[in-house]
Amino acid sequence: MNLLFVADPLDTFKPYKDSTFAMMREAVKRGHRILFCEPRHLHWQRGGRVSAPLREIALTGSLDDWYTTVSEGVVTALADVDAVLMRKDPPFDSEFFYATHLLEQAEREGARVFNKPSALRDHPEKLAILEFPQFIGPTLVTRSESDIRRFHAEHGDIILKPLDGMGGMGIFRVGPDGLNLGSISETLNRGGAQTVMVQRYLPEIVKGDKRVLVIGGKPVPHSLARIPQGSEIRGNLAAGGKGVAQPLSARDFEIAESLGPILAARGLLLVGLDVIGDSLTEINVTSPTCFQEITQQSGFDVAAMFVDALEAALRVSAA
Structure with a gap:
């Protein structure tokens, strides 16, 4: 072909x-x-x-x-x-x-x-999780600084991030003392001109931000846990995180097997779900990665599974 x-x-x-x-x-x-x-x-x-x-x-x-x-x-x-x-x-x-x-x-x-x-247009990678509230932690999407302050007052320890960031870019953590919350909010929402996502800080991030790949609606049996290094809160490989392949947990399978068929039916052959602890944090659809790291560390051939799914999709479309 x-x-x-x-x-x-x-x-x-x-x-x-x-x-x-x-x-x-x-x-x-x-x-x-x-x-x-x-x-x-x-x-x-x-x-x-x-x-x-x-x-x-x-x-x-x-x-x-x-x-x-x-x-x-x-x-x-x-x-x-x-x-x-x-x-x-x-x-x-x-x-x-x-x-x-x-x-x-x-x-x-x-x-x-x-x-x-x-489907690429319809699934912005951070906002796509809103469709699946049963799998996400406390989350707020807003332009309002006062909304952000109320969310912080309720949850104490929060993460703020721009909707168009990638590789961990522009992610901030604000702890219970609220230090720099105003400045960070102003920087990210540009005086109310730009929408921001705010989430309760998930302490399980110390064990890694897991990339769970879903191919043709089915989960790859191993994830890549991207573990923050040093004083970083970000596990993204682009931000210096360490990638460790590990078998999917029961919760990982639950999330992947619930979302997989839905997303595949919309034409998303390859999806990367980001999971911290038991919570879905992003749905990546543009060019999900981690194939080689998972294969090298686990022995599971992710690329072979992908090309299998691609060939099968082409056979169906040609029928």
Whole structure:
């Protein structure tokens, strides 16, 4: 099959840990052809179809110069490849948003896109948890500084974070003394102009912020617990957290098995659930990662499970 990856520039990949690279490597093992473009390459003109100048790559087997270019610049309609995998990393900015609309137009023209573009738009990674209150801890979404103060007065120890952050960016903890609460609120909500998420601090974070992957509606049996280091409160790997693979707990399975079929039915082939203790904190849909860390530490082949699910989805769509 011809698999088109729409992602960040190839030279920014870190193949020793990149999940998109792991997907490509598994696909090549099965004889699939790898095509590539960036979101900025997508274009549409009346009378035509959503297209892009594509690069075909081959993997070298090395982690240094990890790919070679077989051909490039061949303008191809997305509907003419077997599958389009949208793997552009966050942030979910205006250009990402516009790319999902172009990809949705490509779907109307016959392209098969994973994750589904409309589902990417409909599931902002922090706000998507609001649909599942039975699995989350005390949470507030607001622009109001007075609301934030009331939430702090009720819960004492809280986390504040912007809705468009990634990799732990912009996350603050305010303890019972309320130190800097006003300043942090003003910084994040910009005088009431920007919406903020506030959650009760979950002390279980010391054991890790678990990334639970759900593929084709089914949970990967191991999570990656991202454990804060030193004085950090953030477990994100981008913020220096240590990743430790571990079997899913009973609660992890409960959350994943409840949400998995719902999200898969909406066209989300791959989802990354973030769980601290027993509480769901985020639903990641743009380009969930941790494939390689889980596989290397647990022996469970996450990329193989993903390509299995992709092939199965394509068989269903072709039937």
